[in-house]
Amino acid sequence: MADRLGAYSDLFRVGNSITGLVGVGVGALVVNGMEISIDQGVIITSYGLSVMCFMFGWNAYNDITDIETDKSNRPERPLPSGRLTLNEASNAMRGSLILSVLFLVIGATKLTDSIMDEEAFVSAGIWLIAIFLLISYEGVSGNNGLKHRGLAGNTAIAAAIGMDVLFGASAVSGTTDPKVISLAIMAILFSLARELIKDIEDMEGDIDRNTLPRSVGVDNARSIAWAITLAAFVSLFLPFILEVFPIEHAILVSPGGLILMLVKSKLFLGEDRAAQQLIKRSLQISMIGVIVSAMIVG
Template sequence: MLSYLELMRPVNCLMAVLAVFIGEILVIRWNGSLFLEQALYFGLIAVFLIAGAGNAINDYKDFEADKINRPERPIPSGRIKRSSALIFSILLFVLGTVLAAFINWMAFGIAVINSLLLILYTYYFQDKMFVGNFIISYLVGSTFLFGNVVMGDYRLGFVLMFLAGLSNFSREIIKDLEDIEGDKQSFLKKITSKVGSIAERFRITPKGVKLKYRKRYALFISEFSLVLAVLFSPLPFLTGILGYSYMVVVGFADLIFMWCVWKMFTYKQKQDLAKISKNIKAGMFFGLLAFLAGALL
């Protein structure tokens, strides 16, 4: 059972749960909703299940690349069969969506749309240049909006959704660059039978398999997105959504993000990408803490 929990990537799921909780707390603080409302807990469980389902089906689809990039994961390591992972993912999608249906129609709508996007991303958009990164960033940011909707509002979550989306977009690009070697092998295996959407990212040259776009160009897009996240970070405070405590904590996130921008600008070797990705994730965690502090204090 622990392998199935690992397949869900529980840390990522818990970050999604925290984002929904922050969205819920904002509405509670602004509208005086009851903290013990059943919908609050249904929303937290639903997002955990749907996020886990998306991670599981992604591992089901990416098992070839994961043999190189992430051999320790449950499917490539042989601890879970691919067919079992697919069934488990479908079950999680159904349970999470049904649970959202008991909250309200807007929560159900977001749950259905996000579930479909997770599936479409896995099968069609994952290898499309920047489009897949944008979809994942929307999905990450939409957790704040979902938290608002669960508690019967939707106005406050858009600003937080925008900021979270910018930082995540930057990290998704870095993760793509980090996983290039495994994706190249997956591309070569596919091209012997059927060239899939991954061909939109790679081309064959006399020197081997190359990205269709320059790595420096991708890094520039990532840098630009992260700089925007820093520049717009005071927005929740300036619009009165979050309090002074938000500005204190978000400063740490901004410092980490700017350090990552500098590391991208001076990038020299692949090992740097893994460090940058981990540090952007750390900055995103501080961003979550800033949202939480601003909502509670």
């Protein structure tokens, strides 16, 4: 039983999917601080669960479509290792996506008296854009998606992650708030740098993909990834410079910025996995700083 649960947990990438749920909460907190009503709490929770379930389904779909390359890159994954069958993964994917839609409807209905009202349309629109980006990344009906086209695929994934924050903000009608936009840009740049480095890490197994390191070479890809990492660093402190956040913001995100600066040495040494893990850790720590900063502003 425990082995089966572990296999589904790996299929869904539960840790990363929970991060999506947290991102929704962050988007809402950045707008309202701690001034969240019970009704808004229900909406935020519903939206967060919608994102988490969607990520469950998308991660399962990703494993289904990547089963051949995972035999080389990640043979320990549930499908190539035989811990789950293709049919089991497909059923899990469908169930997760149905739950995602259900939670979206619950949250949007709670947000307004009618799901046809403007605020519900904003939430549904963001959700649909994120789906479009991820479907474009994976491809459909046997057609190659953006993941086979290098930087375009990396950008689609990063943009979808940025949508997570906007989706959370839509729960409190705050998608145009400068604080939210700042956070979304930060998430996009962090994610784009990390996706590029992950492509370098997986290059040997990605024989059917025209990823950036395959197109321009590993060294050039690392240089581009470092340039985007620097842009992510700037995005941490630019909101303070533009007076979107108070001076406390610069102090609170500094630990994340310091971690981000360690990425260069890892890239130079060819330690790509360590580099992308540093970016992930930096984003997590920076998010905490942004939350506290937003609560101070609120």
